[in-house]
Amino acid sequence: xxxxxxxxxxxxxxxxxxxxxxxxxxxxxxxxxxxxxxxxxxxxxxxxxxxxxxxxxxxxxxxxxxxxxxxxxxxxxxxxxxxxxxxxxxxxxxxxxxxxxxxxxxxxxxxxxxxxxxxxxxxxxxxxxxxxxx
Numbered sequence: 001x002x003x004x005x006x007x008x009x010x011x012x013x014x015x016x017x018x019x020x021x022x023x024x025x026x027x028x029x030x031x032x033x034x035x036x037x038x039x040x041x042x043x044x045x046x047x048x049x050x051x052x053x054x055x056x057x058x059x060x061x062x063x064x065x066x067x068x069x070x071x072x073x074x075x076x077x078x079x080x081x082x083x084x085x086x087x088x089x090x091x092x093x094x095x096x097x098x099x100x101x102x103x104x105x106x107x108x109x110x111x112x113x114x115x116x117x118x119x120x121x122x123x124x125x126x127x128x129x130x131x132x133x134x
Contacts, residue, residue, distance in 0.1 A: 001052060001127050002032075002050065005030060006030055006031065006032045007030065007031050007032070007052050007053070007122065007127060008031075008032045008034070008049060008050060008051045008052050008053075009022075009026060009031055009032070009033050009034070009051070009052065009053045009054070009055070009118070010033075010034040010035075010036065010042060010045055010046075010051045010053075010054040010055070011033070011034070011035050011036070011054070011055045012036045012037070012038065012039060012041065012042035012054070012055070012056045012057060012060065012065075012068065013037070013055070013056075013057040013060065013084065014037050014038060014057060014060045014061055015057070016037070018057070018084075018107075018109070019035040019037070021109065022035060022055070022114070023035060025111050025114065025115075032049075034049065034051070037060075038060050038061065038062055038063060039056070039060050039062065039063030039064060039065065039067060039068030039071075040062060040063045042054065042056060042063075042068050042072065043063070043068060043071050043072065043075070046072050046075045046076050046079070047075055050076065051076060051079050052079065052080070052122060052125065052127060053079065053080045053081075053082070053118060053121055053122060054072065054079055054080070054081045054082070055081075055082045055083075055084055055105075055114075056068050056069060056072075056081060056082070056083055056084065057083075057084050057085065058083050058084065058085035058087070058092055058096065059085060059086070059087065065083055065085070065096070066092075066095060066096060066099060069081055069083065069096060069099055069100060069101055070099055070100070073099070073100045077100075078125065080102040080121035080122070080124065080125060081100065081101050081102055082101065082102055082103050082104065082105055082117050082121065083096040083101045083103075083104045083105070084104070084105045084106070084107060084109065085104070085105075085106060085107065086106070086107045087106075088106050102121050102124075103117060103121070105117060
């Protein structure tokens with residue numbers, strides 16, 4: 001949370017529908033939302049902004065989700081990172097958690113899962129004033 005009370009959330013996914021879904025449900029002006037199409041752009045945002053929570057697609061072209069997660073943790077180790085994927089591969093989940101992911105969500109995503117993970121992850125960082133989604 002920044003000095004103005006905004007909670008900064010980043011979503012990195014190469015699927016514009018996923019980015020649009022997050023834009024549609026996270027509309028509270030007290031959230032600063034960063035929507036990026038790949039891991040390289042996610043890392044740029046991590047280098048320029050303090051992000052409280054990040055959702056990273058595991059399977060992005062180029063800079064993939066695990067690679068992005070590992071690099072991100074060297075820049076902002078305190079950020080809670082939620083991996084998202086279409087694949088329910090136990091090995092990928094295990095690898096992501098071992099490398100610092102907070103948790104994992106499987107597609108198709110739904111609003112209640114996103115809200116629940118957001119509340120739990122932000123509260124685990126000490127941010128208790130979590131606002132509602134539309």
